[in-house]
Amino acid sequence: MGDHHHGPAQGLSRWLFTTNHKDIGTMYLWFSFAMFLLGGFFAMIIRAELFQPGMQLVDPAFFNQMTTLHGLIMVFGAIMPSFVGLANWLIPMMIGAPDMALPRMNNWSFWILPPTFLLLASTLFMEGGAPAFGWTFYAPLSTTYAPPSVTFFIFSVHVLGLSSIMGSINIIATVMNMRAPGMTYMKMPLFVWTWLITAFLLVAVMPVLAGAVTMMLMDIHFGTSFFSAAGGGDPVLFQHVFWFFGHPEVYIIILPAFGVVSQIIPAFSRKPLFGYDSMVYATASIAFLSFIVWAHHMYTVGMPIAGELFFMYATMLIAVPTGVKVFNWITTMWRGALTFETPMLFCIGFLVLFTIGGFTGLMLSIAPADFQYHDSYFVVAHFHYVMVAGAVFSMTAAIYYWLPKWCGRMYNEAMGKTHFWISFIGFNVTFFPQHFVGLAGMPRRIPDYALQFTDFNMMSSIGAFIYGASQILFLYNVIATIVSGKPISDEKVWEGAEGLEWTVATPAPYHTFETPPKIDPAHAHS
Amino acid sequence: MSSSTSTDYEKYYVPEKSRLAICATIGLILSIYGAASIMNDMTFGDPSEPSSSWTIFLCGLFFFVATLFGWFRTTIRENIAGMNSAQLKKSYVLGMFWFIFSEVMFFFAFFGALFYVRNLVGPWLAGEGAGRMNFLLWEGFQYSWPMMETPQEAVGGAAAQPIANNGSFTSAETSMAFAEAHHWYAWLPMWNTIILLTSSVTCHIAHLGILDGNRKKFNIWLGLTVLLGIIFLCLQVAEYYEAYVHFGLTLNSGIYGSTFFMLTGFHGFHVLMGMTMLLIQWLRSVKGGHFTADDHFGFEASSWYWHFVDVVWVFLFLFIYIL
Numbered sequence: 044m045g046d047h048h049h050g051p052a053q054g055l056s057r058w059l060f061t062t063n064h065k066d067i068g069t070m071y072l073w074f075s076f077a078m079f080l081l082g083g084f085f086a087m088i089i090r091a092e093l094f095q096p097g098m099q100l101v102d103p104a105f106f107n108q109m110t111t112l113h114g115l116i117m118v119f120g121a122i123m124p125s126f127v128g129l130a131n132w133l134i135p136m137m138i139g140a141p142d143m144a145l146p147r148m149n150n151w152s153f154w155i156l157p158p159t160f161l162l163l164a165s166t167l168f169m170e171g172g173a174p175a176f177g178w179t180f181y182a183p184l185s186t187t188y189a190p191p192s193v194t195f196f197i198f199s200v201h202v203l204g205l206s207s208i209m210g211s212i213n214i215i216a217t218v219m220n221m222r223a224p225g226m227t228y229m230k231m232p233l234f235v236w237t238w239l240i241t242a243f244l245l246v247a248v249m250p251v252l253a254g255a256v257t258m259m260l261m262d263i264h265f266g267t268s269f270f271s272a273a274g275g276g277d278p279v280l281f282q283h284v285f286w287f288f289g290h291p292e293v294y295i296i297i298l299p300a301f302g303v304v305s306q307i308i309p310a311f312s313r314k315p316l317f318g319y320d321s322m323v324y325a326t327a328s329i330a331f332l333s334f335i336v337w338a339h340h341m342y343t344v345g346m347p348i349a350g351e352l353f354f355m356y357a358t359m360l361i362a363v364p365t366g367v368k369v370f371n372w373i374t375t376m377w378r379g380a381l382t383f384e385t386p387m388l389f390c391i392g393f394l395v396l397f398t399i400g401g402f403t404g405l406m407l408s409i410a411p412a413d414f415q416y417h418d419s420y421f422v423v424a425h426f427h428y429v430m431v432a433g434a435v436f437s438m439t440a441a442i443y444y445w446l447p448k449w450c451g452r453m454y455n456e457a458m459g460k461t462h463f464w465i466s467f468i469g470f471n472v473t474f475f476p477q478h479f480v481g482l483a484g485m486p487r488r489i490p491d492y493a494l495q496f497t498d499f500n501m502m503s504s505i506g507a508f509i510y511g512a513s514q515i516l517f518l519y520n521v522i523a524t525i526v527s528g529k530p531i532s533d534e535k536v537w538e539g540a541e542g543l544e545w546t547v548a549t550p551a552p553y554h555t556f557e558t559p560p561k562i563d564p565a566h567a568h569s
Numbered sequence: 570m571s572s573s574t575s576t577d578y579e580k581y582y583v584p585e586k587s588r589l590a591i592c593a594t595i596g597l598i599l600s601i602y603g604a605a606s607i608m609n610d611m612t613f614g615d616p617s618e619p620s621s622s623w624t625i626f627l628c629g630l631f632f633f634v635a636t637l638f639g640w641f642r643t644t645i646r647e648n649i650a651g652m653n654s655a656q657l658k659k660s661y662v663l664g665m666f667w668f669i670f671s672e673v674m675f676f677f678a679f680f681g682a683l684f685y686v687r688n689l690v691g692p693w694l695a696g697e698g699a700g701r702m703n704f705l706l707w708e709g710f711q712y713s714w715p716m717m718e719t720p721q722e723a724v725g726g727a728a729a730q731p732i733a734n735n736g737s738f739t740s741a742e743t744s745m746a747f748a749e750a751h752h753w754y755a756w757l758p759m760w761n762t763i764i765l766l767t768s769s770v771t772c773h774i775a776h777l778g779i780l781d782g783n784r785k786k787f788n789i790w791l792g793l794t795v796l797l798g799i800i801f802l803c804l805q806v807a808e809y810y811e812a813y814v815h816f817g818l819t820l821n822s823g824i825y826g827s828t829f830f831m832l833t834g835f836h837g838f839h840v841l842m843g844m845t846m847l848l849i850q851w852l853r854s855v856k857g858g859h860f861t862a863d864d865h866f867g868f869e870a871s872s873w874y875w876h877f878v879d880v881v882w883v884f885l886f887l888f889i890y891i892l
Contacts (some may be wrong), residue, residue, distance in 0.1 A: 052586060060586035142583045144660035147640070158598045187735040191613040198601035205597075208671050220656060221581070250671045254678025258831070264608045266736065269682060269828035273707070273721040275824035276737035278688040284678055321863035346700070492710040522705050557580070 050553045059154075059406075061120035063553065064131045065449075067153050070444075071128025074157060076518070078120030079435075083163070083511050085113040089472075092505040093500050094491050106366025106490035107175035108167065114178025118162050118296070119203050122434045126299040127152075127210050127443055128388040130238045132449065134214065136544035136551065137232045139223025139560045152210040156201055162181035162268060163199045166192035177488060179289065182270035182281035183243045186262045193263065204249040211249075212240035218242075223543075229323070231540050233316065236323050237302030240330045244291045244298075247334075249297065252288040255281065279344050281290035294333045297429060298326060300437035304390050306542070307444050308372050312379030312386035318371040325364035342413045351410045362401065367400055384537075387460030389440035392467050393433060399544030400428025418488075421481025427474045439466070442521065447536045451550030454526030458520045465513035491539045533536040574609070579654040582647070589643065592636040599629025617629035631751070641849075645859070645867065658866060665870040669877050671841070675879055679835065683828045683888060687714050690824075694720050695734055703866045706733055715744035719823035741818035745829060747891055758890045761801055762882065765840075769879040772872050782862040784854065791851045794875070798844035805837045829889060839878045846871035867869075 052059050058070060088109050092100050101109070131149065135142055141452040143149045149152040166173040171190030174180065185193060208282075219238045222231070231239075258281070268274025270281045309316045316322065338346060338354040347352075372394055381387075407413055416422060422446065439462075447453050476499035481487075485496045492500065535545045547555055603626025610620050647653060695712035696703045703710070707730075710723035719738040721727060727734040747756065772794040778786030809830075812818040820830050850868040853859040860868055 056586065060588055061582050062587055067695075116873055142580050144657075145664060146583055147587045147589055148664075149592055150587070152589050154594045155597060159596065162598070162602065184736060191609050194605040195602075198605045202597065208668075212664050212671075215667055216660045218658050219663055246667050246671045247674050250675035251678040251681075254675055254682075257588075258679075258682065261820070261827065261831065266610050267820050267831065268719070268738050269826050269827055271738070272694060272737050273690065273727070273734045273736060274719050274821075274827070275694065275716045276686065276827065280682055280685055280690065283685060286681060287678075287681070319641045327760050390750075449883050472884060493715070554583075 054272055054293055061150055064135050064146070064149065064555065065144045065551065067143075067149050068128045068131030068133075070153050071124050071131060074153070075121050075125035076125075078116050078124070078160060080118035080514065080518075082113050082147050083123050083514060085109045085116070086507060087511055089113060089157060090504040092490050093492070094504040095501070096165070096490060096494055096497055101490070103176060103490045104172060106568075107177075107488065108173040110488050111177055111180075112164070112167070115163065115174075116160070118178060118292070119200075119560050122158060122296050122430065122438070124153075125438050126238075126296075127207075127240075129234075129299065129303070129438070130210075130214055131440050133341040133416035133445065134217055134238060135221070135546060136547065137200055137235050137542055138218065138221060138554050139543050139562065140217060140221035141557050143556065144221055145214050148209050149213050151214065153205045155206050155293065159199050159202045159206075162195055165217050166195050169195070178265050180259075181285070181287060182259060182278045183264070185281075186259050186270055187345070189263065194260070197260045200256045201253055204253045207245050207249045207350075207497065210244040212355075213240040214238055215246070223556065223562055228511040229320065230562065232302075233305035233319065233322055234283055234302035237298040237326050239299045241295050244295050244330055244333065244402070245559070248291045248295075248524065251284060251559060252292075255279055255284040276338065279341070281282070282341045282344060283338065286340045287334075287349065287390070290337040291330075291333040293426075293429070294432050296328055300393070300434045300477065302327065303437045303441045303444075304372060304393055305385050305392045306441055308375050308394075309541065310444070310537050310539040311382050311384060311390075313381075314375055314379040315478040315541070316371065317374040317377075318367070321367055322371055325367040328364040329361060330362070336361065338414075338462075339410075342410045343417045355408060362405055369394065369401070380539075384443075385454070385456060385463055386444035388460060388463040389436050389443065390402055392463065393436040394490070395442065396432030396436070396470070400425055400433060405427065415515070416481065418486055419481040420477040420485045423487045424474045424477035424481055427477075431474070432470055435464070440551045444537070445544075446524060447528075448544065448549055449532055450525050450528070451530060452524050453522055453531050454524040454528055455538075458516065458523075462513055462516045462520060465516065466510060469506050469510030469513055473503050473510055474501045474506070476500075476506075574613055579656065580690070581654055582652045582657055587619075587643075589636060589640045592639065593633060596629050596631075596636050596683070599625055599628075608756050620738065620750075645853075648864070648866075649859075660864060661870070662694050665873060669873060672877065676832075676884075677837070679828070679832050680884065680888065683832065686824050686828065691716065692727040692827065704871025706730060714825070714827040715746050716823055717744060718742060718779065721823075724880070735820075738821055738823040739817070739819075741812075741816050741822045744825065745812065745816070745890060756885060757804055759809070760888050761804050761808075764797050765882050766802045768794045769876055771797065772875050776869070776872055779860055779865050780862055780866065784858075784860075787860070788851065788855055791847060792855065795844055795848050795851055798840060798875075800803060801840055802837065802844065805833070805840075808833075832885055832889055836878065836881055839881070843875045843878045846874060 051061075051063065058066060061067060087105065088101065092098075093521045098526075120487040129190055131143065134140070169190070169192040171192060173192055174185070174190065174196045176184035176189060180196075218231070218235055228236075258267070262269055262271065269274040270276050270278045272278070305316055305322060322561060336354055336358045338350060338359045342354075352554060383391075403421070407416055407422065407425060443459055480492075480499045483496065485492050532549055534547065534549055536549060537545075543560060544551070546560065602608045603622050604626075606620070606622035607626055609732070610616075610622050614620065625657065649744070689713040691714060692708055694703055695710050697712075707720040707724055710720045717740050719740050721734055722740060723738075724730050726819050727737050745758065747758075775790035775794060776785050778784070778790055810830075817827065818826055820826055847868075850860075850871050859865075
């Protein structure tokens, strides 16, 4: 029984062969940050080209490869793995489990990611260039008119899906089976709840994405006609299959972010989360609705009017549970003893900016109005408000919030706050003007634009460089914390923090709960 | 659910460091790199140029399969060594259940495509619906299912209309639908249905056998199940041969051929996987004496998978062959 008391192995084999949820979580987090920087670098190329009208730095074909890879890497390489990393670190600690349910598979889920992204990035150097059809890879751009590297892209997506499905099955098995005695479902921290629901979404839709890319593969190499009208198929079929995956995908990205914010806002408000039960039901409602709204991405393809109306009303319904969430976060802060450490600042930034992104989403949901907004920079502004200020801000908050617990050292608060303000200002300078150029008619995924959009595009580019540079500060702060941050030993790093992860020693021991902890029956959810 | 009734806690086995994940990764990545290269050689490559794609693919695949073999062997040995607590066994149950659910969703994508094409795309291509101007592209196209004339053929071939004719789609002379069968007993899909449904029953009888601790019954009925699976696959090969050689039904036969081969093909691949899984369980029982009345999850998981491919077939039979 004593064989688990030793610490981690030394050297590279610790990381290659590990079955420890904390090691795997750490690898996911570093990998996703590396991808965040790579995707960010591609974004900088995009913004540099768009700094002025006319063709400046790159040719249009390369520009398209940049927009495509930026989207793919940010969605599949940066945001999704970062939240899986957080889940690995936190779920066992939050529910009182010794580890994830299936530790070897856990390691496999991680290790297939780096070579797959290497393969995806290597398409840049292949004949014909990297995929240039946008991260949504609509047929026939991605079939009839695709470069040969599309085949490598297709298999990469298959393998990424495999990684996500295995990771999700692991999370579901952990949450359903590994909770400490007394940790009932309605006592679980909200982060665990949101990840459980996210994992269900992933298991449901990643196979559909696999189906979509398989149809592409068959159309390209084996002469089928799924997306070819000449053979009786339909390019729009691709969009339906893709968005049946794609819309739940955006909730896969944002629900764990909701979970993070629901942990952090109560901690710095020194109050329990307002409306815990309604938060759980709202999350489940959003997940359910995400399956019946996909065609709001395709209002302009020529759907029957009944389809337009159904998808419009179903989409608007999502504003109700999302509104419940925003209301609960604000009400948690109401009359709380608030302090504004870096994690809280990022959460408040999330709250304000995500709500703006939600409202522009509501504007986009109106089918007749969407004919004007469709594929314009307004859409770009909308989804960056929810992806960056939503998912990435909450992820950043999570790192500042839990990093001291993980490594037993405190980050530099002044540098953290500076990071927040530069990010907040840089982000808004980048994306707020894009609403205006979008409404004025500037299309997305275009390397050149009409002269009247110049001022706003220059602002956007300057903001993007500021936001990008601020991430270097973040990287420095994290490394400095791990290497030489001020050591701390309190179990509870934050005065108002609640939950099992704050009851173990700081830094968190390599194996947390070898025997399940006692759950106080009177204690409500954290 | 996890609130155990016993007061003493049985330790959850967390395996030590393992090379399995890295080996599986290497095998998988080599396989997909090789597979993608093979296809690109085929479609975009120069046939006179030598290529190592097949070598990479086969090496990767062999390494991958060997790793999976080792992985399952490890878990089986752990279970025999008594390292698996009841709680860990439940993790495996949950894992298998949600894996099968993900497989259901994979088929859902292809069934969804089939329904979308049959109910919406087909009629639209034939000009149904307000304000559609399909006559500009596909004049004279009449929609029926099975689609025995593609829009391309309706306008007189790929050269007749250069705007949207990407590819060459020649429809079949004969479809696989029931209406095309001259005698009910000569209709292969019906025999396949009977065989697969029977195999689900024999699989269940085998399960009852092991639950009774009756190994002989288990071995016989499970062996029979595997045999029925093999017969099913042979008939499917015969059907594909018929389709390609006598019916002119190929992957290039427009959307009817596409949906037919992709749905039945992926199902057939899953039958092959399920049959292999059951065969391994059979060998474990016959050669290794594995499984007891209260510990036979390897078989149970494979049997769930088998019932799942059976249910998928019922839907295939309905929507591909009958309706």
